[in-house]
Amino acid sequence: MPADDGRAARPAGVCYSMDGRADAVRDGLHRMFDAPPLSGLSATARGTAEIVLAEVLNNIVEHAYGDAGGTIRLCLALHDGGLLCRTEDRGMPMPQGRLPPGIPPDPALTAEGGYGWHLIRMLARNLGYSRVAGVNCITFLLPLDG
Amino acid sequence: MALKSEIRGDVLVIRAEQARIDAAGAISFKEAMRDVAAVPAPRVILDLSQVTFLDSSGLGAVVAVMKHLAPARRLELAGLTPTVEKVFRLTRMDSVFTIHPSLDQGLGHAGG
Numbered sequence: 001m002p003a004d005d006g007r008a009a010r011p012a013g014v015c016y017s018m019d020g021r022a023d024a025v026r027d028g029l030h031r032m033f034d035a036p037p038l039s040g041l042s043a044t045a046r047g048t049a050e051i052v053l054a055e056v057l058n059n060i061v062e063h064a065y066g067d068a069g070g071t072i073r074l075c076l077a078l079h080d081g082g083l084l085c086r087t088e089d090r091g092m093p094m095p096q097g098r099l100p101p102g103i104p105p106d107p108a109l110t111a112e113g114g115y116g117w118h119l120i121r122m123l124a125r126n127l128g129y130s131r132v133a134g135v136n137c138i139t140f141l142l143p144l145d146g
Numbered sequence: 147m148a149l150k151s152e153i154r155g156d157v158l159v160i161r162a163e164q165a166r167i168d169a170a171g172a173i174s175f176k177e178a179m180r181d182v183a184a185v186p187a188p189r190v191i192l193d194l195s196q197v198t199f200l201d202s203s204g205l206g207a208v209v210a211v212m213k214h215l216a217p218a219r220r221l222e223l224a225g226l227t228p229t230v231e232k233v234f235r236l237t238r239m240d241s242v243f244t245i246h247p248s249l250d251q252g253l254g255h256a257g258g
Contacts, residue, residue: 022170047229054201058169107238115202
């Protein structure tokens with residue numbers, strides 16, 4: 001795409017703000033799935049989007065903010081055959097400054113946690129992370145074909 | 147956390163009556179499950195047909211309940227909706243649980 005096409009480089013979309021708490025994330029997901037662009041997705045793409053968004057947002061709640069709390073901003077835009085997503089928070093940085101590897105779980109261990117980043121990595125594409133001026137920013141593309 | 151339970155023959159059937167088992171509700175789900183599963187019955191089937199969304203916290207809670215019942219009893223699942231089924235499949239936890247397409251099929255099943 002042309003580099004001077006500002007709209008393509010930063011597609012128009014919708015942004016949400018929510019408190020960094022699990023109940024606020026649930027309410028936020030409810031709100032965003034009732035409105036475009038998420039409301040227009042196929043049932044399969046919608047399910048995939050909800051899994052990834054819930055995991056990313058709840059990871060911020062549990063690990064970036066913990067008990068401290070704070071605000072999460074999430075922006076969504078249809079872009080390049082997918083749904084471009086971007087979260088921002090002012091919580092703790094990612095360990096070692098990078099996204100967790102999401103090692104595939106061993107079912108035999110019957111662990112009660114550690115599935116979140118594996119699910120994110122299985123379903124999202126083009127995952128990116130940056131921390132600038134105390135703001136964590138996670139970006140990813142969700143497929144629209146499921 | 148809305149759970150409804152009944153004894154059907156030798157099976158304790160527990161129906162989750164909420165649409166989500168997620169990070170905001172995983173702990174209360176786990177606690178409520180432990181309470182209703184205290185009823186003695188050789189088999190326990192959790193009917194998830196009304197649950198449209200389950201995240202990794204919800205999955206962890208279901209695994210915790212399974213471990214709580216073991217080794218005397220095995221937790222079986224029934225009626226996974228598409229997004230819930232996807233979470234079990236992608237984490238390969240579908241290989242750990244006995245999963246019935248529906249509660250009726252689970253009740254007709256010999257168990258285990």
